[in-house]
Amino acid sequence: xxxxxxxxxxxxxxxxxxxxxxxxxxxxxxxxxxxxxxxxxxxxxxxxxxxxxxxxxxxxxxxxxxxxxxxxxxxxxxxxxxxxxxxxxxxxxxxxxxxxxxxxxxxxxxxxxxxxxxxxxxxxxxxxxxxxxxxxxxxxxxxxxxxxxxxxxxxxxxxxxxxxxxxxxxxxxxxxxxxxxxxxxxxxxxxxxxxxxxxxxxxxxxxxxxxxxxxxxxxxxxxxxxxxxxxxxxxxxxxxxxxxxxxxxxxxxxxxxxxxxxxxxxxxxxxxxxxxxxxxxxxxxxxxxxxxxxxxxxxxxxxxxxxxxxxxxxxxxxxxxxxxxxxxxxxxxxxxxxxxxxxxxxxxxxxxxxxxxxxxxxxxxxxxxxxxxxxxxxxxxxxxxxxxxxxxxxxxxxxxxxxxxxxxxxxxxx
Ligand SMILES: O=P(O)(O)OC[C@H](O)CO
Numbered sequence: 001x002x003x004x005x006x007x008x009x010x011x012x013x014x015x016x017x018x019x020x021x022x023x024x025x026x027x028x029x030x031x032x033x034x035x036x037x038x039x040x041x042x043x044x045x046x047x048x049x050x051x052x053x054x055x056x057x058x059x060x061x062x063x064x065x066x067x068x069x070x071x072x073x074x075x076x077x078x079x080x081x082x083x084x085x086x087x088x089x090x091x092x093x094x095x096x097x098x099x100x101x102x103x104x105x106x107x108x109x110x111x112x113x114x115x116x117x118x119x120x121x122x123x124x125x126x127x128x129x130x131x132x133x134x135x136x137x138x139x140x141x142x143x144x145x146x147x148x149x150x151x152x153x154x155x156x157x158x159x160x161x162x163x164x165x166x167x168x169x170x171x172x173x174x175x176x177x178x179x180x181x182x183x184x185x186x187x188x189x190x191x192x193x194x195x196x197x198x199x200x201x202x203x204x205x206x207x208x209x210x211x212x213x214x215x216x217x218x219x220x221x222x223x224x225x226x227x228x229x230x231x232x233x234x235x236x237x238x239x240x241x242x243x244x245x246x247x248x249x250x251x252x253x254x255x256x257x258x259x260x261x262x263x264x265x266x267x268x269x270x271x272x273x274x275x276x277x278x279x280x281x282x283x284x285x286x287x288x289x290x291x292x293x294x295x296x297x298x299x300x301x302x303x304x305x306x307x308x309x310x311x312x313x314x315x316x317x318x319x320x321x322x323x324x325x326x327x328x329x330x331x332x333x334x335x336x337x338x339x340x341x342x343x344x345x346x347x348x349x350x351x352x353x354x355x356x357x358x359x360x361x362x363x364x365x366x367x368x369x370x371x372x373x374x375x376x377x378x379x380x381x382x383x384x385x386x387x388x389x390x391x392x393x394x395x396x397x398x399x400x401x402x403x404x405x406x407x408x409x410x411x412x413x414x
Contacts, residue, residue, distance in 0.1 A: 001026075001033045004300040005059035007049060009042045009285070010119075013253040017321055025307045032300030041229055042067070042285065043370060049290070053078050058290040060301050063118065065285045066105065067369045070192065072115065072288050073108055074367065074412045080289045080298070082116045082305070088295070089302030097309070101353050102326050105282045105363045109195075114288075116305050117326040119317075121249040121284035122349045123173040125268060129261040131242035135159035142265035146213060149243065149268050153222035156242050163224040165217065168232040168246035170225075171376040172283055173267070174214065175202050180361035181267055181352075182206060183275030187405075191364040196409040198366060200401045203394040206273055211383060211390035218384050225384040228377045248349035249284060251322025264322075264345030266352060279355035281363050284323055324349055367408025372401040 010018045015038055022034040039045035042065035052058045064072055072079055086093035095103050095113045102117045129139035135155045143149045153164035167173050179186035184206055189198035217223035224241065226232035236244040237258045244250075245267060254262050269276040289301055307313060314330035317323065319339055325331035331350065334340065340347040357363075366372060379397040382388030388396070 001031055002296050002300050003033050003035055004061065004297055004304065006034055006036045006061040006063070006287075007039045007045050007059040008036055008063040009039060009045045009065070010063070011038065013256045014119075014249065014321060017252065017317065021308060021313075021317070024313075025304050028307065029303070032303060034300070034304050043229070046071075046370065053290060056292070058292070060290060060293050060297055061304075062288045062290055063285045064115070064288050066283050066364075067373055069106065069115075069286070070196075070365050070367045070369060070408070074408075078291055079114065080291050081112055081114045082287075082289060083113055085289050085298050086302050086305065089299040091302040091306045093305075097327050097329065099324065099326055099328060099331065099353070101282055101357070101363070102324065105365070106286050115286040116289075116309075118287045118308070119249060119284040119321065119323040120282050120286070120326050121247040121323050122280045122282060122353050123169070123177045123245055123267055124248045124280075124348050124352065125265045126236060126244050126246060126250060126254060127263050127265065128236070128239060128242045129263050131156060131159075131161060131239075131260070135161065139261070139263065142263055143243075144266060144268060145271045146210070146268045147271075150213070150217060150222060152243065153217060157220075157222060161242050162221075163226075163235060163241035164221075165223045165243040166226045166232045166235055166241040167223075167244060168226075168230040168250070169283070170228070170380055171373050173245040174210065175207065175376065176364050177267060177280045177283075178210060179207070180279060180281045180357075180364075181269055181277050182273050183278040183358055183360050185360045186364055187366060190359045190362060192366040192405075193363055194359075196367055196405075196412060199405060200372070200398040203391065203398055206270070207394060208391045210270070211380070211394060215383050215386075215390050219386070225381070228374075247283060247322075249321050249323045251346065252320050264348050266348055277352075278361045279357050280352040281361070282324075282353070319343075319346070322346070322349070324353060366405060367412065368404035371404045375400045375404070 022036045046068050049062045102120045106115045107113045132139040143152045156164035185201050187198045187200050189195045192198035235241040311329035315333040318325040376397045379393040383393045
């Protein structure tokens with residue numbers, strides 16, 4: 001059979017899911033073999049693929065997080081648009097079959113959808129119901145606002161909890177989605193969706209207030225910073241931290257590996273902020289097809305994409321992982337089956353994403369975003385350790401981040 005290499009960043013329960021998808025597809029036919037390989041974190045697999053591409057050893061399929069989208073879109077010679085892969089292979093592909101927020105994010109300004117939607121997520125609030133009970137709180141009443149999160153964290157701490165609240169993907173949850181959720185721009189030009197001349201704008205009074213709030217919570221032990229990327233996920237799954245803002249895709253891992261009852265609720269907001277809550281932005285990753293491969297291999301890629309997009313396969317993926325249903329049919333199938341009613345909290349991510357979007361909340365797509373995220377991590381770490389004042393950290397992150405945006409704009413000017 002013809003081999004198709006697929007590099008991904010799905011660890012733990014998610015890695016098992018990816019392996020199962022490949023296994024099931026491989027068993028369904030005899031011509032192609034999908035070979036999934038875990039290549040480390042999203043950052044690491046992207047770096048590895050860029051190096052491999054330069055030496056002619058890129059995989060056929062690369063899973064890239066949303067943060068790498070603008071970079072991939074600009075790497076014209078390195079990728080093949082998913083629509084072309086499907087058309088060349090004679091596979092049916094209709095961008096309209098995908099949930100608008102998902103399809104729109106992976107569609108270039110010229111209207112062409114460039115990558116295959118796969119594991120789209122959005123940030124939500126997960127909490128440990130057992131810990132809530134132990135602290136004398138109603139486990140069915142999660143906090144929905146930031147003042148309520150601080151109150152709940154105080155009760156958890158008083159009950160002896162060492163890590164009341166933590167977060168994964170701090171820029172994504174506390175600045176990017178935080179902005180959209182409050183209908184405030186994270187960056188100008190519709191968060192970069194309207195052009196490469198966008199510049200960062202996350203130092204408004206609302207942003208400063210929020211980071212100050214988190215800094216105070218950190219000082220009093222209510223918020224415990226657990227590191228970059230999704231490092232904090234494991235501390236929630238183990239029960240060490242009782243509340244977390246993180247990916248909806250953490251659901252499957254919690255369900256499979258944690259020993260406590262958990263709940264999922266909406267991302268907290270400031271009730272006095274006008275426009276909140278609006279909607280949250282897309283995260284997770286999509287599948288990019290790399291250039292320079294044989295026609296037969298692309299055919300295998302196309303057949304695999306058709307397979308994972310089938311309503312029943314996409315619905316099963318959504319229900320197993322907590323990632324969003326990426327096609328309209330997979331959402332309908334899940335809804336009609338009564339799944340959301342039977343599994344409270346699993347509809348939170350969907351509901352946050354299907355709300356009406358505005359120019360300020362549609363999505364965030366910026367060049368050199370991988371580097372910008374690192375800059376934000378660095379500057380905010382100064383806040384959590386008490387070295388930098390919140391406003392100064394946000395200003396510095398914007399200044400340094402804007403240099404990255406200007407560099408990207410210059411390098412990609414036609
Ligand atoms: O944990 P994921 O896969 O939902 O990804 C979260 C963020 O979007 C990464 O940038």
